[in-house]
Every structure is written in structure tokens, then in C-alpha cells.
Amino acid sequence: MNRLDRKFNELKQKRKKAFVAFIMAGDPSLGTTKKLILELEKSGADIIELGVPFSDPLADGPTIQRSSERALKHKVNIDSVSNLVRNVRSETDVPIVFLTYYNLIYHYGLDKFVKKATSSGVDGVIIPDLPPEESKDLQRIARKNKFSLIHLAAPTSSRERLRKISDASTGFIYYVSLTGTTGARNKLPKEISGSLRRLKRVTKKPVCVGFGISTPNQVRSISKSADGVIVGSAIIKVIERNIGKKDLVKKVGRFVQCLALDRPVQG
Amino acid sequence: MLPDKYGKFDGFGGKFVPETLMVALQELEREYKKALKSTKFKQELGELLEVYAGRPTPLYFARNLSKQTGGCRIYLKREDLLHTGAHKINNTLGQVLLAVKMGKSRIIAETGAGQHGVATATAAAMFGLPCDVYMGIEDIGRQALNVFKMKLLGARVIPVYSGSKTLKDATNEAIRDWVTNVRTTHYIIGSVVGPHPYPAMVRDFQTVIGKETKKQILKYEGRLPDYMVACVGGGSNSIGFFHEFFKSKVKFIGVEAGGLGLASGKHGAALCKGKPGILHGSKSYLLQDKNGQVTVAHSISAGLDYPGVGPEHSYYKETGRAQYVAVTDKESLEGFKMLSEIEGIIPALEPSHAIYYAVKKLAPKLKKNKIIAICLSGRGDKDIDIIKGLS
Numbered sequence: 001m002n003r004l005d006r007k008f009n010e011l012k013q014k015r016k017k018a019f020v021a022f023i024m025a026g027d028p029s030l031g032t033t034k035k036l037i038l039e040l041e042k043s044g045a046d047i048i049e050l051g052v053p054f055s056d057p058l059a060d061g062p063t064i065q066r067s068s069e070r071a072l073k074h075k076v077n078i079d080s081v082s083n084l085v086r087n088v089r090s091e092t093d094v095p096i097v098f099l100t101y102y103n104l105i106y107h108y109g110l111d112k113f114v115k116k117a118t119s120s121g122v123d124g125v126i127i128p129d130l131p132p133e134e135s136k137d138l139q140r141i142a143r144k145n146k147f148s149l150i151h152l153a154a155p156t157s158s159r160e161r162l163r164k165i166s167d168a169s170t171g172f173i174y175y176v177s178l179t180g181t182t183g184a185r186n187k188l189p190k191e192i193s194g195s196l197r198r199l200k201r202v203t204k205k206p207v208c209v210g211f212g213i214s215t216p217n218q219v220r221s222i223s224k225s226a227d228g229v230i231v232g233s234a235i236i237k238v239i240e241r242n243i244g245k246k247d248l249v250k251k252v253g254r255f256v257q258c259l260a261l262d263r264p265v266q267g
Numbered sequence: 268m269l270p271d272k273y274g275k276f277d278g279f280g281g282k283f284v285p286e287t288l289m290v291a292l293q294e295l296e297r298e299y300k301k302a303l304k305s306t307k308f309k310q311e312l313g314e315l316l317e318v319y320a321g322r323p324t325p326l327y328f329a330r331n332l333s334k335q336t337g338g339c340r341i342y343l344k345r346e347d348l349l350h351t352g353a354h355k356i357n358n359t360l361g362q363v364l365l366a367v368k369m370g371k372s373r374i375i376a377e378t379g380a381g382q383h384g385v386a387t388a389t390a391a392a393m394f395g396l397p398c399d400v401y402m403g404i405e406d407i408g409r410q411a412l413n414v415f416k417m418k419l420l421g422a423r424v425i426p427v428y429s430g431s432k433t434l435k436d437a438t439n440e441a442i443r444d445w446v447t448n449v450r451t452t453h454y455i456i457g458s459v460v461g462p463h464p465y466p467a468m469v470r471d472f473q474t475v476i477g478k479e480t481k482k483q484i485l486k487y488e489g490r491l492p493d494y495m496v497a498c499v500g501g502g503s504n505s506i507g508f509f510h511e512f513f514k515s516k517v518k519f520i521g522v523e524a525g526g527l528g529l530a531s532g533k534h535g536a537a538l539c540k541g542k543p544g545i546l547h548g549s550k551s552y553l554l555q556d557k558n559g560q561v562t563v564a565h566s567i568s569a570g571l572d573y574p575g576v577g578p579e580h581s582y583y584k585e586t587g588r589a590q591y592v593a594v595t596d597k598e599s600l601e602g603f604k605m606l607s608e609i610e611g612i613i614p615a616l617e618p619s620h621a622i623y624y625a626v627k628k629l630a631p632k633l634k635k636n637k638i639i640a641i642c643l644s645g646r647g648d649k650d651i652d653i654i655k656g657l658s
């Protein structure tokens with residue numbers, strides 16, 4: 001059991017839902033990212049999703065694309081982000097998962113990647129362009145190292161695919177709330193709770209919902225039918241607006257508090 | 268026959284896409300397999316290719332070009348004579364027909380040189396479907412004529428400002444659109460790239476080039492060519508040209524964009540200089556830096572300005588079935604001039620790479636009476652402004 005599994009057990013006992021905060025490592029700098037991780041935890045994030053920037057983030061909307069571009073200017077890579085996590089581990093035990101695209105991992109070497117990540121204190125990875133059919137090798141290596149491999153499920157996934165996704169996933173399942181790219185939305189599809197019930201019928205694993213979520217109301221309402229919510233672009237927008245300002249970290253913390261606290265207890 | 272049921276060509280290819288698209292890919296694969304077996308579909312497409320696109324295209328014996336080589340016999344497969352001016356229409360007619368059968372109400376595409384965009388806009392116009400084409404802002408500048416044509420054909424050209432501002436990022440944007448509108452929209456990929464079934468499907472729509480070439484060369488020469496040469500961007504005209512001859516002894520040569528020279532780092536030669544990687548849904552040779560970030564390609568020809576290549580070419584390379592070489596911007600201009608001046612054919616800059624290699628690099632090394640067939644994938648109208656700007 002890694003930090004991620006322990007966290008979901010703990011939340012379950014407390015009948016609470018997970019708040020997952022996404023930021024891009026290196027945006028605006030790796031030093032700020034370290035401060036942000038600690039601040040996010042303090043502000044109510046249960047899990048941190050840390051982006052490792054890729055040149056061609058095809059599942060991402062404009063906000064995260066811009067964030068990746070800013071981070072890539074600092075030549076951020078798997079090694080430097082892993083080292084950052086190792087560094088922050090002396091101060092926090094908050095579960096941290098990477099989010100990145102498959103080419104970076106494939107190029108780094110699957111085995112070497114999982115070893116580097118686990119030994120640095122990273123608990124898992126989400127790879128938006130790696131469906132279960134293509135992840136067999138990585139699944140095997142991840143299981144051996146107790147490293148979570150989180151797959152995504154989508155509104156278009158058939159029942160058969162949902163099963164496949166559940167079987168392949170460890171840690172949790174990432175349910176994509178809408179057909180589209182990442183990015184804050186005012187409105188989310190009404191079918192989410194129905195789709196989540198459909199997914200829950202085929203899996204016992206925790207399900208977190210992401211894509212588009214940006215307001216406290218959305219967080220509250222989706223928390224009712226999921227095990228957790230994931231917020232990315234909305235947080236990154238706050239970072240973007242405050243680049244170069246001294247109180248960037250505080251501002252992000254305050255924003256996340258508004259989203260993360262005051263969520264309903266299960267049941 | 269490859270690809271296998273996972274869409275792999277001996278490890279290359281596959282489906283590396285967001286989950287949202289997996290169902291659309293399955294649907295497309297089903298429809299396309301049905302179409303392959305349907306005589307009605309084949310008849311419909313065959314008729315369109317004949318009476319609308321202008322097939323079969325001639326296989327032209329280039330007497331003057333041959334003379335220059337001192338003994339080789341050079342043939343040109345005249346895809347430049349097709350409606351819209353390049354081989355791209357073979358694929359877009361096939362895919363639009365499929366889209367109609369799948370009940371899709373909107374078409375999207377990416378384009379580099381604008382040839383695929385024009386061919387898609389043309390097919391969409393004929394079938395009465397709305398069409399959005401993503402194009403890098405740099406390509407919009409250098410292929411202005413094709414942008415204007417797409418608009419005349421009723422398509423919307425959506426400029427892409429991100430990343431390389433060329434074909435790679437236009438493809439990213441098209442995929443993002445498809446993820447968003449997957450239920451109503453069919454994405455017509457313009458080459459043998461992307462997730463399965465695209466590489467196999469686009470190849471199958473383009474094999475008409477090779478099938479005709481085979482009949483024609485047997486008629487004219489009574490035998491197959493010794494060499495077949497084609498330019499490789501994503502790799503569709505070359506695979507379409509080669510595939511029918513896969514089991515023969517014909518030697519295949521794919522010519523990539525050498526840009527400012529392979530040593531300069533500014534080129535589009537994924538097979539010559541790249542490493543296997545994953546981009547736009549499939550595993551194939553890819554230009555990337557030491558961290559696995561995709562690097563920006565460079566070529567004078569927008570159609571070859573792409574850091575990736577179709578997975579079947581990676582398979583051809585690994586198995587040695589084809590040889591891949593590169594021709595620089597400057598050399599391709601020489602090929603362009605040569606064909607214009609001595610054969611009276613103004614080629615596109617993409618196949619000018621193949622012309623140069625075949626005539627200047629390959630032929631001089633060969634014994635007399637060898638036959639070289641070159642795929643002349645498109646005509647040069649779209650590039651006139653670039654040439655004018657240089658002189």
C-alpha cells in the first residue's frame with residue numbers, strides 16, 4: 001500500500017472525499033512549485049497531481065498548454081521534477097502523482113522511470129494518452145513497485161471498456177467529466193452523476209472526477225457522487241495571473257481553500 | 268498482413284490517444300473494414316476517383332530526364348494531374364464517404380502544405396458537409412493560395428498559433444477538436460499517421476497509386492521497375508506507391524526533408540535522424556530532444572515539415588524493406604527547376620525532393636537500362652510564391 005491507497009482508506013473512514021489539486025512543475029519555477037505543494041496541502045488538498053510538461057499536450061486546453069510552455073522554458077524534465085519531490089518529502093507526506101504524456105516516459109525508459117519516481121517519493125502516474133491496451137508493460141512494472149497507474153475513463157467509454165480501465169488501474173480511476181480538453185468551464189454536463197453510477201457498477205476502486213471543474217459549487221455537487229474531485233486549470237489561472245507577484249503562493253492557497261474546504265461528508 | 272489486430276506494424280503504430288477517442292476509433296475501424304469488403308463502397312469510390320478526381324493518372328516516361336542520367340529509364344507517376352493537384356484527394360474522398368456512412372455531420376482536418384486541406388474541403392463541399400481545417404500560422408503565410416482555395420470551397424481555416432505553428436501543432440489542435448466533438452465529427456487525417464486504424468486506412472486509400480503504376484509499367488516495359496522513389500512527409504504518397512510492390516524485389520527509397528542539412532538539426536528527417544517515440548496517437552520514429560520533447564522540424568516544403576512519420580515506414584526501416592535518405596531545401600529547388608525546365612512539368616516542392624534524389628544521387632550510380640519510377644505527388648502551383656520570393 002502506498003501513500004495514495006492509505007489516503008483513500010483514511011478518507012473513507014472519515015467519510016470524506018478527496019480534493020486533488022493539479023499544478024505544473026516548473027510553472028513559474030521549480031522553487032515555487034515546492035512552496036505551492038506545501039501550501040496546497042495546508043489549504044486542504046488531499047492529493048497533489050504534478051504535471052511534467054510535454055511539448056505536445058494534446059489532451060489539454062489553452063490554460064495548461066500555456067503552463068506547459070512556461071515550465072518548458074526552464075527545461076524541466078522527469079529527473080528534475082522527481083528530485084523536487086524527493087526534496088519536498090522531508091516536509092510532507094501528502095500523496096503526489098505525476099501527470100505526463102507517454103513519450104516522456106517511453107523515452108526515459110519504463111523501468112527506469114518507475115524506479116526513479118518511487119525512490120523519489122512519487123506515488124503514481126496519470127498518462128492521458130495511454131489507454132489500457134497500450135499500458136500492459138507499464139502496468140506490470142508499476143505493480144511490482146507498488147506504484148499507482150491511474151487510467152482515465154470517459155463519457156464515451158463503453159461498459160466493456162470501463163471494466164478494462166478498472167482492471168488496469170491502481171490508486172484510483174480518473175473520470176473525465178466531459179468530451180473535451182482540460183480547462184475551466186462554467187457549466188458541466190448533467191449526465192456526470194449518471195455516468196459515475198455506471199462506472200461504480202463495474203468497479204470498487206476510488207473514482208475521482210476531473211476536467212472543467214472550477215467553482216466551489218461544482219466541487220460540492222460532484223463530490224456527492226464521486227470519491228474525489230480534481231481541479232487543474234482553475235488553479236493554474238490563479239498562478240498565471242500572479243506570476244511575478246510576491247504573494248502568488250498565498251493567493252493560490254486562498255483560492256484552493258475556497259474550493260477544498262466546506263465539502264460535504266459522505267452519506 | 269500488417270498491421271495486426273492491435274494496429275501494430277511489428278511494434279510500431281497502436282492507439283495512444285485519450286480514452287474519449289477510443290470508441291470513435293473502434294467505430295471507424297468497424298466501418299472501414301466493412302467498406303473494404305463492400306463491393307458497393309468500392310464501386311462508389313472507384314467511380315468518384317475516375318470521374319471526379321481524374322484517375323487513372325498517367326505513368327509518364329520522362330525522356331529528357333532519362334537522357335540526363337545517361338542510361339536509366341525514368342518514369343513519373345503523375346499524381347500532380349489529379350483534381351486539386353496532389354495525391355491527397357485519393358484519401359479524402361474515401362474518408363468522406365466513410366464519414367457519411369457513419370452518419371457524421373461535420374468534417375475536420377489538419378493541413379501543412381494546404382493540399383490535404385484543399386482536398387478535404389473539396390470532398391466535404393461535394394458531399395455537403397461543413398468543414399473546419401486547422402493550419403499553423405506559419406503555413407498559412409507560406410501557402411496562401413491554398414488557404415484562399417479552402418475558403419472558396421466553403422471551409423473554415425482555423426489558424427494555429429501554438430508551438431511550431433506548423434503541421435505538428437495543427438494536428439494537436441485537430442485532435443483537441445475531435446476529442447470535444449467526437450460524437451458528431453469525423454477527423455480526416457491527411458497521411459498514414461495517427462492512431463490505428465488511420466495508418467492502415469489511409470494506406471489502403473492510397474494504394475491505388477501503386478496498383479495503377481504496376482499495370483502501367485508492365486504494359487510499357489514488360490517488367491517491374493528496379494527502384495521506386497517517393498518523398499516522405501507523413502508518408503502517404505510513398506506508402507501508397509510502394510505497398511503493391513511489397514512482396515516484389517523492387518527497391519524502395521523514401522526521401523525525407525533534409526532542410527538546411529542533417530547536421531544542422533534543422534530538418535524533417537524523422538527516419539534518418541529520429542528515434543522511436545509516441546506522437547499523435549502512434550509509436551514511430553520521431554524527432555525529439557534528449558528529454559523526449561518533440562523538436563520542431565524544418566523544411567522549405569510545408570508538406571514535409573513534420574517531426575514524425577507513419578508507423579509503417581518505421582517498420583520498413585527496421586526490416587530494411589525500404590531505404591530512407593534526405594535531400595536538402597537547396598537540392599530540392601534544383602530538382603524543382605530541372606523538372607520544370609526540361610520536362611515542362613512544374614512539381615510541388617515535396618516531390619522535388621524525390622526528383623532530385625532519383626536523378627542526381629541514384630541514377631548516376633546505376634548501370635544502364637535500370638528503371639526508376641518516381642511518385643510525382645503534386646504540382647507546384649502552391650509553391651510559386653515561395654519560388655518567386657527566392658529569385
Ligand SMILES: Cc1ncc(COP(=O)(O)O)c(C=O)c1O
Pocket residue numbers: 353354379380381382383457458459498499500501502503504505569570571615617618644645646
Ligand atoms: C504534394 C505533396 N506531396 C507530399 C506530401 C507529403 O505527405 P505524404 O508523405 O503523406 O505523402 C504533401 C503533404 O502535404 C504534399 O502536398
